[in-house]
Amino acid sequence: MAEQAPDATGAAVLLGTLADAGVTACFANPGTSEMHLVAALDGEPRMRAVLTLFEGVATGAADGYARMADRPAATLLHLGPGLANGTANLHNARRAGTPVVNVVGDHARDHKPLDAPLESDVDSLAGVVSARVHRTTDPERLGPDVADAVAAACGPPPAISTLLVPADVAWGPGYARGVPRPVSPLGRGALDADGLESAAKALWSGERCTLLIGGTGLRAAGLRAAQRIAAATGTALLAECFPTRTERGAGLPDVPRLAYPGDVAREQLAGTAHLVLVGAHSPVTFFGYPGRSGDLVPEGCTVHRVAETGAAGEIALLALADLVAADTPDPTVATAARPELPTGALTAPLAAAVVGALLPEGAIVVDESLTSGTGLPQATAGAPRHDWLTLTGGAIGFGMPAAIGAAVACPDRPVWSLQADGSAMYTVQALWTQAREGLDVTTVLYDNGAYAILRGELLGVGATLAEDSPARSLLDLGSPRLDFAAIGAGLGVPTTVATTAEELADGLRRATAEPGPHLVVARVPPLVP
Amino acid sequence: MAEQAPDATGAAVLLGTLADAGVTACFANPGTSEMHLVAALDGEPRMRAVLTLFEGVATGAADGYARMADRPAATLLHLGPGLANGTANLHNARRAGTPVVNVVGDHARDHKPLDAPLESDVDSLAGVVSARVHRTTDPERLGPDVADAVAAACGPPPAISTLLVPADVAWGPGYARGVPRPVSPLGRGALDADGLESAAKALWSGERCTLLIGGTGLRAAGLRAAQRIAAATGTALLAECFPTRTERGAGLPDVPRLAYPGDVAREQLAGTAHLVLVGAHSPVTFFGYPGRSGDLVPEGCTVHRVAETGAAGEIALLALADLVAADTPDPTVATAARPELPTGALTAPLAAAVVGALLPEGAIVVDESLTSGTGLPQATAGAPRHDWLTLTGGAIGFGMPAAIGAAVACPDRPVWSLQADGSAMYTVQALWTQAREGLDVTTVLYDNGAYAILRGELLGVGATLAEDSPARSLLDLGSPRLDFAAIGAGLGVPTTVATTAEELADGLRRATAEPGPHLVVARVPPLVP
Structure with missing residues (x-):
């Protein structure tokens, strides 16, 4: 943690606390209510500010950043309309289980009741995609509020955390920075102990099992553990249809993804007596279609949930492998093999x-x-x-x-x-x-x-x-x-x-x-x- | 109203009811949940469907359409993320007092509880910008629900009305169309009788008055009435800073707009003893600034509200002119005068x-x-x-x-x-x-x-x-x-x-x-x- 210098403005406290907590990238599309936060950037060289031309770019960038960095970036957005423009990609981040810290500038506290043209119900809007929404009303609390916002984003489970910052709190005097919260060593979310036990029993039952893997279960360690479980028990492996991040390529197990078309997905799951969800949601079709159920769990199949969130997927697979495949050697993996470079009209x-x-x-x-x-x-x-x-x-x-x-x-x-x-x-x-x-x-x-x-x-x-x-x-x-x-x-x-x-x-x-x-x-x- | 043909699907009922109610333009960015509405377009030739590449274009187009047509267009949007992308321009429409009918496709009713990837709290999201949000859960009610949605958009006052339509309600069988509501002949919103009386007294008081005009008060008839009021009483005229629609040019009174910079706006209003709001909000600065109040009403000035909404601005000015300027002849107007075509490097x-x-x-x-x-x-x-x-x-x-x-x-x-x-x-x-x-x-x-x-x-x-x-x-x-x-x-x-x-x-x-x-x-x- 950096030495606590006296910060001249709330804006400097905000940026300093973010950086102290390890948030060092900010995807921004600022407006008037964020001008002091922009001005404070020069005083916080740890923060990389990246300008975007539209807020949906800023929020999508924050999602991509966190998927790779495993820690949140901040966004800097302009009141309700700015947050609204970023909401679709925040929806994707929410589904990805990605940590994001939204810093949304709002009208100064005495200006907000005047119902100026840009005033809107930004609190309700933020609630649509955020696990936590907080508005700083006391300037002395800004530092702790920022630390809390980062902690809420980091989880477990990782989530979207939105902090609404009135312009006058940013331009007003700086008080103490917030103290960063230690990130839990487990870090990635809780396991379901009962689910783990019932899954292990199912895997040893001799009945047909499928592991549906999502979240961090598709990182290298999770995939290797899954492959060992498959080798030891004969279970089938599937990745969720749209994973947050999959580590793959030569040297790693290649786990097929659940198909998007419902008919194909149903075939992939047909005959499964036990479906073990490891960091994945229970499988459903993307949309409903006339005359067909959207639920892809086969009739009579028992569902076991091992990890409560996608973020716990990797730990869950390691724990499950310890239970059912402790003595199983390293798995087979995809060998290096590239296609030939093709020729001809592109398809x-x-x-x-x-x-x-x-x-x-x-x-x-x-x-x-x-x-x-x-x-x-x-x-x-x-x-x-x-x-x-x-x-x-x-x-x-x-x-x-x-x-x-x-x-x-x-x-x-x-x-x-x-x-x-x-x-x-x-x-x-x-x-x-x-x-x-x-x-x-x-x-x-x-x-x-x-x-x-x-x-x-x-x-x-x-x-x-x-x-x-x-x-x-x-x-x-x-x-x-x-x-x-x-x-x-x-x-x-x-x-x-x-x-x-x-x-x-x-x-x-x-x-x-x-x-x-x-x-x-x-x-x-x-x-x- | 068109003859009530038996409509094969809910989608056809929806489009038919919209067209019966005079909604004949639809700005669309559809997805899977709206495919039946797209397919039904061929059966409703009164509806002009305009494809956009992004929902913010669709909603902004609906705003521009209604400002000129004085009746709502529909938008066709895809679930929560589609509505989110359109929300910033719906915010502008809300501030403009523009009627818009949002038709938002949602998951089929039996698919919604499955929490599929595109599921979100679309109802809360819609509430941020909409005066009315309704979800059709009973397919037999779709027609009346559409008629209600259009009526809510038309007002008075005109507003944003959002109808959430589950995909299976659109693809399911068609029931009766809704019956269009007659649009009130006054149509544009209520007057404040007390405000009218107190404004008339103020205008005759000999004290310094300013009429701040907004909404439909800036249409030709309103402007002419305002000019007559000014001629009869000596009141100053100002238009709001960002009007929805102003009729102007040679032959019409040219009313200056309240300035965006607070200092200039304060000068425009300085010395006003009575501020008469006709379809305009009480004047505030766009943003708050350090050490300055955002409220632009001069110290000691009395505020009179004649029209409750911008939509009533024109009627309010006509009523006020009847009270205080019944015998005043036609006003002076802007004469035809164009600038010379300049030359040189562009500024x-x-x-x-x-x-x-x-x-x-x-x-x-x-x-x-x-x-x-x-x-x-x-x-x-x-x-x-x-x-x-x-x-x-x-x-x-x-x-x-x-x-x-x-x-x-x-x-x-x-x-x-x-x-x-x-x-x-x-x-x-x-x-x-x-x-x-x-x-x-x-x-x-x-x-x-x-x-x-x-x-x-x-x-x-x-x-x-x-x-x-x-x-x-x-x-x-x-x-x-x-x-x-x-x-x-x-x-x-x-x-x-x-x-x-x-x-x-x-x-x-x-x-x-x-x-x-x-x-x-x-x-x-x-x-x-």
């Missing part, structure tokens, strides 16, 4: 092969490729070690912001951002921050000219549209066709376009060789025509 | 002169020019008749979406969208919808490379930053410089760049002569360097 499966062939050692993959991601898991399973982050909450516009956060958290690792086109347009402003900060982010933008996933969903929900239906155009991005090369260049990122597998490979090689961000627009036909 | 004031010189007859101006708008009110006061829409709630990213809505509401009128650069980047996706729909929107994008307004606010709140301060870079958009010409072209809008007054004039003439949207990037130095 989503060919693009997956190119990514698999070229993914660099230590890469962080942020995957919002949606329908264009077909084949990616298989093509990359034997690539060098890497991390894989997915869209946990379904609120699109996560990928490019999260890539910012991952790159800030891990400046020495390359970040590959695999991004669908329709989703890209939610937070395309993220490219500018990647350029501004010189981040080593390579974006593959799958340009298929459609909301292809919705074409599939339209069939899934049993709705039909004729080929020439005017309403069908609402699933179409082709008129006018978005020119992502121009958009990327306009936002300051060097951009190339690939229409063949060779061009995609060239673009990715160049992006890997040169510092800073790159955008490779991968023109692919939509999977659902 | 914000020169750009204002170019706009004033070329603004076409019947234009709708959407003004989010912020600091670059210096001089616009004066330069355009004598232009041909036009409407002027402003950023009522301070949540930036309003302008380009609202321009979409205004153009859809008034397809025969040119829309000029005067847009600051930092704010533009919140909802820049709007340009694509302008191109897709072929809307006659001319955007002047003031590119000054900075959050210039924040540089001013930094001084205002008494914070200081050295010229070479790292934190100062958080107010800077110059590294890398946003290339709006590339961004505009990438989004499908024909784009030119103007660095001189002549080039701006050329760009605006071309935009006026050709159909469809145009973007003119106006490079200007920041007002606050």
